[in-house]
Amino acid sequence: xxxxxxxALSIALTLVSLALATRWxxxxxxxxxxxxxxxxxxxxxxxxxxxxxxxYPILAHFRYGLEAVGPxxxxxxxxxxxxxxxxxxQQRSLVYQRAKGVMDVVPFGSQQDAYGVDYExxxxxxxxxxxxxxxxxxxxxTAGGTTQPYSASVLNISAMSFGALSANAIRALNExxxxxxxxxxxxxxxxxxxxxxxxxxxxxxxxxGYFGCRDDKGRFDPEKFANNARDPQVKMIEVKxxxxxxxxxxxxxxxxxxxxxxxxxxxxxxxxxxxxxxKHSEFSTPLGLLQFVARLxxxxxxxxxxxxxxxxxxxxxxxxxxxxxxxxxxxxxIVVDGAEGGTGAAPAxxxxxxxxxxxxxxxxxxxxxxxxxxxxxxxxxxAGRITSAFDIARTLSLGADWCNVARGFMFALGCIQSQSxxxxxxxxxxATQNPRRxxxxxxxxxxxxxxxxxxxxxxxxxxLLGAAGLEHPSQLGPEHILRxxxxxxxxxxxALYRSVxxxxxxxxxxxxxxxxxxxxxxxxxxxxxxxRAAALCASKSx
Numbered sequence: 001x002x003x004x005x006x007x008a009l010s011i012a013l014t015l016v017s018l019a020l021a022t023r024w025x026x027x028x029x030x031x032x033x034x035x036x037x038x039x040x041x042x043x044x045x046x047x048x049x050x051x052x053x054x055x056y057p058i059l060a061h062f063r064y065g066l067e068a069v070g071p072x073x074x075x076x077x078x079x080x081x082x083x084x085x086x087x088x089x090q091q092r093s094l095v096y097q098r099a100k101g102v103m104d105v106v107p108f109g110s111q112q113d114a115y116g117v118d119y120e121x122x123x124x125x126x127x128x129x130x131x132x133x134x135x136x137x138x139x140x141x142t143a144g145g146t147t148q149p150y151s152a153s154v155l156n157i158s159a160m161s162f163g164a165l166s167a168n169a170i171r172a173l174n175e176x177x178x179x180x181x182x183x184x185x186x187x188x189x190x191x192x193x194x195x196x197x198x199x200x201x202x203x204x205x206x207x208x209g210y211f212g213c214r215d216d217k218g219r220f221d222p223e224k225f226a227n228n229a230r231d232p233q234v235k236m237i238e239v240k241x242x243x244x245x246x247x248x249x250x251x252x253x254x255x256x257x258x259x260x261x262x263x264x265x266x267x268x269x270x271x272x273x274x275x276x277x278x279k280h281s282e283f284s285t286p287l288g289l290l291q292f293v294a295r296l297x298x299x300x301x302x303x304x305x306x307x308x309x310x311x312x313x314x315x316x317x318x319x320x321x322x323x324x325x326x327x328x329x330x331x332x333x334i335v336v337d338g339a340e341g342g343t344g345a346a347p348a349x350x351x352x353x354x355x356x357x358x359x360x361x362x363x364x365x366x367x368x369x370x371x372x373x374x375x376x377x378x379x380x381x382x383a384g385r386i387t388s389a390f391d392i393a394r395t396l397s398l399g400a401d402w403c404n405v406a407r408g409f410m411f412a413l414g415c416i417q418s419q420s421x422x423x424x425x426x427x428x429x430x431a432t433q434n435p436r437r438x439x440x441x442x443x444x445x446x447x448x449x450x451x452x453x454x455x456x457x458x459x460x461x462x463x464l465l466g467a468a469g470l471e472h473p474s475q476l477g478p479e480h481i482l483r484x485x486x487x488x489x490x491x492x493x494x495a496l497y498r499s500v501x502x503x504x505x506x507x508x509x510x511x512x513x514x515x516x517x518x519x520x521x522x523x524x525x526x527x528x529x530x531x532r533a534a535a536l537c538a539s540k541s542x
Contacts, residue, residue, distance in 0.1 A: 007044075011041075017034055017035075018031050041057035044057035086385065087387065095453060098456035098457055100452070117485065117486060123468065123480060125467065134461065135458070136458065137153055143377035145297060146297065146303060148303045152183060153454075154396070154458070154473050156381075159205050161186065163257070164431060166433060166441065167438060168439065168441040171194050171447070172413055172446035174199075174202075176200070177450070178198050178201070179448075182201065185203045185205055185238065186202060186203065188211060190211040203238050204237050206225070208280045209275065234303070235303065236304040236306070236332070238308050239280075239293060241289075241307055242312070243310060244338045244339045244340065247310035251276040253274035258271060262274070262433075287326075290320070290324065293305050307334060309334070309337065310338070311364055315518040316527045319522045321372060324372065325506075334378060334381070335381040335404060336383070337384065338362070338383065358382055358383070359398055362395070362399050363398050365380060366380060367500040368505070371502075371505030371515075380399060382402075382404070386405050387407075392457070392473070393464055393465070396473045397476040415430050478493035500515070505519070
């Protein structure tokens with residue numbers, strides 16, 4: 001049978017080589033080579049785990065080999081320049097060019113289909129302005145309650161933990177942040193020695209595992225928190241409720257990966273599974289969250305404290321918003337993470353089908369704060385597949401004050417989107433704890449690229465704003481971004497999305513589907529679904 005042909009040929013060639021080797025010793029190499037193939041085929045027939053190997057001895061391994069290099073083949077030879085899987089070659093190239101400080105202009109014409117549905121652009125002005133500085137900043141914590149406000153760049157490094165990233169990757173990111181005067185979010189893995197080496201601004205993320213501020217039983221330890229939070233290098237504190245790539249899902253760092261360094265950084269035992277619970281133990285209600293935020297602000301010595309979340313059930317976010325209005329306890333900032341956000345590893349169903357995408361989530365948070373007349377007192381950051389100046393402009397136009405970027409800065413470090421972050425075999429030494437890989441990542445060179453990517457992207461944003469006749473990103477609104485919704489129809493984002501007027505929620509419920517269905521019964525004392533929400537879910541009307 002043809003499926004056994006390779007095995008039969010291997011046996012035959014082994015015997016032929018063996019016969020020839022009795023007269024010509026050089027044929028011993030043929031005996032060795034064909035003998036190995038014969039042994040492999042015999043093992044394939046003898047094993048019982050793989051039917052494919054039993055049915056196609058030897059040949060099955062060619063399939064496995066081709067399957068293993070399939071992603072690389074598609075990326076290098078098949079994938080189109082604008083195909084986002086998850087980032088297009090065009091997006092990656094732009095980051096590489098700006099990180100290296102080389103020419104990033106485009107010849108001949110755009111590869112975008114200007115008449116394709118969902119094509120977007122920024123309307124320009126016939127009276128453009130010249131903007132001197134590209135160092136656009138946002139003051140956080142100036143609305144009251146803090147004694148150490150922070151001036152944040154409109155572009156910062158999003159949460160990526162030591163453990164997910166290598167020591168040299170953390171070093172390079174933080175040094176780049178120091179040079180560019182923007183912040184570096186630690187991720188939930190706490191503040192490692194590598195975050196501290198170069199002195200770049202840090203936003204310390206405190207998640208459900210309370211890494212860096214936990215006792216032996218995993219409970220929040222206020223004394224340990226204060227010791228870390230009062231470090232002058234720590235500029236803000238971010239309480240992580242959920243992340244876009246796997247909202248509502250905890251995590252486990254296997255015992256084998258909990259090295260001495262990671263154990264010391266996180267405050268967990270070495271060689272034991274490091275568990276990140278799905279929810280916090282310090283609070284269980286919207287009001288409890290805000291009380292925890294206020295407590296952290298006091299313990300930190302008056303630094304800005306906020307929280308990061310991916311939007312899921314709208315009544316839960318509305319409960320937090322109602323708790324703000326009723327208690328007067330406000331976070332200094334909220335970071336909205338979209339479902340398109342990245343991660344080192346997540347279940348396929350979560351990364352593909354759980355959570356609200358960033359645009360809709362951002363607009364819901366922004367509209368709610370506007371409707372409660374709280375928007376000027378609470379800043380909003382946003383994250384979710386942002387790489388270019390236009391991505392930043394679009395995000396700010398939808399209601400954000402600044403953007404956080406993770407994978408864009410990984411590209412600046414040299415990431416090639418091999419999508420092997422979860423294997424500990426990252427080819428560029430970024431997402432691995434294998435010193436034989438990460439020690440080849442040159443910190444000085446990559447820090448310069450991180451800085452250049454930040455600087456050149458903000459220069460591009462400056463040029464976009466000037467072309468639109470604007471002087472600062474805060475002037476961007478949904479009316480500035482246009483989107484093609486059909487081959488013959490164009491709408492501004494202001495026309496596509498319903499905006500809530502200032503104070504509108506204080507006067508009544510806006511004529512907006514989500515507010516109409518869930519605002520009235522959302523509760524500040526519970527995340528539980530209200531009766532109407534439960535009924536709507538049961539009737540499958542949402």
